[in-house]
Amino acid sequence: MDIDGDFADWDFTGAEIAAREPPRKSSIWRCSVCTFCNDKNSMSCKICGVSWGSFISYSRPAEIEVDSRPRICEASKMAKSLFTLEPQRLPKSAISYELPQSKQSIHIVPFKFDTPSPDDVVSTGLKSTRTIPKVDTFLMTKSPSDTKGKEKKAKHLFENTSGSCSTGIEEEAQSLSENLQNLKFEKDPGPIKTKKPRQKPQYKPEKWMLTGQELGLHNQLNLAIVGHVDSGKSTLCGRLLHLLGQISNNQMRKYEKEAKDKRKGSFAYAWAMDESSDERERGVTMTVSVKYFDSKNYHVVLLDSPGHKDFVPNLISGAAQADAAILVIDASIGAFEAGMVGMTGTGQTKEHAQIIRSFGLEHIIVAINKLDSVEYSKEIFDLIKFQLGPFLRSCGFKESGLQWIPLSAMDNQNLIAPASDARLSSWYNGGCLLDAIDSIPPPSRDICKPLILPICDIISSRTLGQLAVSGKLEAGAIRVGSKVIVMPSSTTGTVRTIEKNGANCNVARAGDNVCVGLQNIEADQLASGGTLCNIDFPVKLDREVCVEEFTTCRALGRVFLRSSESTIAVGIVNRIIEQL
Numbered sequence: 001m002d003i004d005g006d007f008a009d010w011d012f013t014g015a016e017i018a019a020r021e022p023p024r025k026s027s028i029w030r031c032s033v034c035t036f037c038n039d040k041n042s043m044s045c046k047i048c049g050v051s052w053g054s055f056i057s058y059s060r061p062a063e064i065e066v067d068s069r070p071r072i073c074e075a076s077k078m079a080k081s082l083f084t085l086e087p088q089r090l091p092k093s094a095i096s097y098e099l100p101q102s103k104q105s106i107h108i109v110p111f112k113f114d115t116p117s118p119d120d121v122v123s124t125g126l127k128s129t130r131t132i133p134k135v136d137t138f139l140m141t142k143s144p145s146d147t148k149g150k151e152k153k154a155k156h157l158f159e160n161t162s163g164s165c166s167t168g169i170e171e172e173a174q175s176l177s178e179n180l181q182n183l184k185f186e187k188d189p190g191p192i193k194t195k196k197p198r199q200k201p202q203y204k205p206e207k208w209m210l211t212g213q214e215l216g217l218h219n220q221l222n223l224a225i226v227g228h229v230d231s232g233k234s235t236l237c238g239r240l241l242h243l244l245g246q247i248s249n250n251q252m253r254k255y256e257k258e259a260k261d262k263r264k265g266s267f268a269y270a271w272a273m274d275e276s277s278d279e280r281e282r283g284v285t286m287t288v289s290v291k292y293f294d295s296k297n298y299h300v301v302l303l304d305s306p307g308h309k310d311f312v313p314n315l316i317s318g319a320a321q322a323d324a325a326i327l328v329i330d331a332s333i334g335a336f337e338a339g340m341v342g343m344t345g346t347g348q349t350k351e352h353a354q355i356i357r358s359f360g361l362e363h364i365i366v367a368i369n370k371l372d373s374v375e376y377s378k379e380i381f382d383l384i385k386f387q388l389g390p391f392l393r394s395c396g397f398k399e400s401g402l403q404w405i406p407l408s409a410m411d412n413q414n415l416i417a418p419a420s421d422a423r424l425s426s427w428y429n430g431g432c433l434l435d436a437i438d439s440i441p442p443p444s445r446d447i448c449k450p451l452i453l454p455i456c457d458i459i460s461s462r463t464l465g466q467l468a469v470s471g472k473l474e475a476g477a478i479r480v481g482s483k484v485i486v487m488p489s490s491t492t493g494t495v496r497t498i499e500k501n502g503a504n505c506n507v508a509r510a511g512d513n514v515c516v517g518l519q520n521i522e523a524d525q526l527a528s529g530g531t532l533c534n535i536d537f538p539v540k541l542d543r544e545v546c547v548e549e550f551t552t553c554r555a556l557g558r559v560f561l562r563s564s565e566s567t568i569a570v571g572i573v574n575r576i577i578e579q580l
């Protein structure tokens with residue numbers, strides 16, 4: 001696979017990275033992301049801009065045992081640093097060093113965290129600003145033939161400046177030379193011999209697949225609810241469902257009583273979403289909980305995601321199914337900051353925003369919650385907007401894709417109607433949360449393409465039969481009796497039942513979240529991460545993971561690499577190369 005994206009040291013082991021981090025007493029420090037040797041006085045890396053200071057604010061990394069040897073999970077630290085960059089500390093323009101003796105100048109372009117999203121790159125042709133000019137930044141070259149000359153050049157710079165100046169240029173030249181020595185050059189494998197991509201026959205959708213969209217019946221909006229742990233996501237969802245009649249008063253009274261009996265009275269609304277006893281006991285969402293309500297414009301599927309960092313993989317499976325998101329921010333004192341950075345670098349606000357943008361989501365409602373705990377302060381609302389806005393824009397969200405809604409889920413302020421509390425209504429006269437949801441533009445659906453249903457979960461239920469899979473239809477349509485092929489096991493089966501929005505139905509189309517009961521398939525032929533496909537149009541494969549080129553199917557063209565419980569790289573599949 002040829003993968004494009006933002007990568008953070010994912011090709012090194014934690015121990016290797018640890019070995020490379022210089023002791024602070026040295027005259028240089030080596031950037032753990034790009035390995036560039038920086039002057040001791042530089043607070044951020046001159047190549048990639050990662051802040052040295054951001055590493056030291058973390059507590060000592062956990063040691064884990066691998067093959068009976070202790071290993072330090074430094075990769076996790078590196079990844080965290082990506083999400084805790086402080087933009088104002090990055091060098092804003094290219095840095096030029098004049099080396100007077102050699103009459104040479106070195107021009108270094110700073111790292112910018114404003115890479116266009118994969119969607120922008122593909123659909124608008126935008127390019128990342130984080131490119132490094134070949135001629136100027138010779139340290140980044142990997143061609144062995146280039147290297148000899150450039151190594152000479154660096155040594156020459158070092159020799160010419162050594163001992164003759166005391167301005168830091170000597171150290172700079174030394175670090176250049178060291179950087180060259182530390183680069184490992186792989187033998188150039190030469191051009192890769194590839195087969196031409198297989199020509200697929202043209203797909204023609206059948207009539208029954210199209211009707212829903214043509215009649216305008218299909219306004220489903222899959223809405224992921226994300227945000228730092230305890231920001232109030234489940235409470236917000238529970239409140240909305242109760243206000244919109246999806247939870248009866250009787251049911252709500254039952255939740256209140258049960259929560260009170262367990263001394264967790266404040267979690268009554270969250271209990272509507274967190275249904276497992278483990279989740280209720282711990283007061284923490286662990287899996288993505290799915291509920292529905294109807295707004296003026298949409299049939300909304302709420303995907304309440306876990307906020308705790310241990311459950312980010314579950315959040316990813318929720319984000320993968322979403323069309324838009326609500327990012328919930330806790331406005332209470334200290335909580336917003338914890339979500340952004342946290343004392344131990346565990347703030348999930350940034351990571352979640354990155355993840356949802358990487359899944360191509362363009363519309364995000366920032367719900368600034370718990371304003372009741374700060375007297376509905378306009379200053380706090382503005383401050384959060386001021387601090388979070390630039391970060392969201394740097395992730396690739398456009399101004400037009402962002403909506404900022406002040407609210408209190410607990411006090412029912414500004415959820416489905418304008419705020420009644422004068423402390424909020426005195427300064428806010430914009431729309432409520434439900435208006436913001438209705439103003440999200442309708443998502444486009446690939447109904448006219450062959451079926452693609454990535455499998456999120458394998459489930460067994462009485463109504464669906466012994467074997468069923470759940471997930472969101474990314475493309476095409478499916479109906480009871482459809483023959484499907486399961487990839488990567490390449491086994492065929494028949495759709496026995498379809499469950500959508502908790503009820504049985506006969507047809508489901510792109511955009512629907514469904515549970516599909518299957519027959520004539522064995523359990524060991526199904527796995528999460530696999531894909532149900534049209535029998536004549538299976539996804540291309542050369543090993544046991546289902547991917548498609550991004551331009552063909554966005555959902556199967558995205559790649560996330562996670563290590564030590566952190567997202568360390570995101571990217572897209574540009575090309576699937578079949579080696580001869």
Ligand SMILES: Nc1nc2c(ncn2[C@@H]2O[C@H](COP(=O)(O)OP(=O)(O)OP(=O)(O)O)[C@@H](O)[C@H]2O)c(=O)[nH]1
Binds near residue numbers: 230285305370371411
């Ligand atoms: N004061 C105040 N407290 C709130 C509000 N919304 C939620 N809470 C409280 O915040 C705590 C956490 O709420 P949850 O809804 O479980 O938070 P969460 O984000 O779903 O938690 P995870 O899914 O575990 O990350 C509970 O004690 C809630 O009562 C609010 O608007 N105001």
